[in-house]
Amino acid sequence: MDEQDKPLSLVLFSGTDDKLNAAAVLTVGAAAMGRPVNLFLQYYALDAFRTGNLCADHALSPEATEAQAPVVRAHPGLHWSELLKQAKDVGEVNIQACALSMDMFHLKQADLDSLVDGVEGVAAFMASASEGQVVFI
């Protein structure tokens, strides 16, 4: 398989808007270039995908300095949830919630936004990742 056709698999751990946005940009780029993309939502990233919570203020990661934070917030790019919708529209994007994190936060799939396709365990995610890269964000 050509390197450019292998799936890209992203583990979304951080639930801050900057990291979710960075992950969504990678997703839409890979999907546009024809690569299948798997997203695995864990911990704080999973919380951001609860129904009605997508567009809440998820703050910025600790590495954002006082000078950088207003610049990041003022940037006019699309919200990460809109980028993920675009990615699903142009390509093959599968968004799965981590079963362990679902259990930790007492969540059911019905508690999650419809962007999330399902709930799976880590072995199933690794099976989907197959020969492609796994990136942890």
Added chain:
Amino acid sequence: MSTVAIDKTIDARGMACPGPLMNLIGAIRQGQVGQTFEVLSSDEGSKTDIPAWVAKAKQELVEVRADEGFSHFIVRKVR
């Protein structure tokens, strides 16, 4: 000035990366084979992204032309 006949112009100036590319992809999907699309973009990422996508999607990059503060990307839908 370009002499290429344009069927549709997408003014994506001011849009952040990868917005202009995504708008082009949407237009090409909805368009007919043989149609020519022009994207106006001020996003620096478009300079690398649009040619990369056109090559991958096996469409035709007819012309890239710099203007004042933005670029014109002319793409023909060939498949």
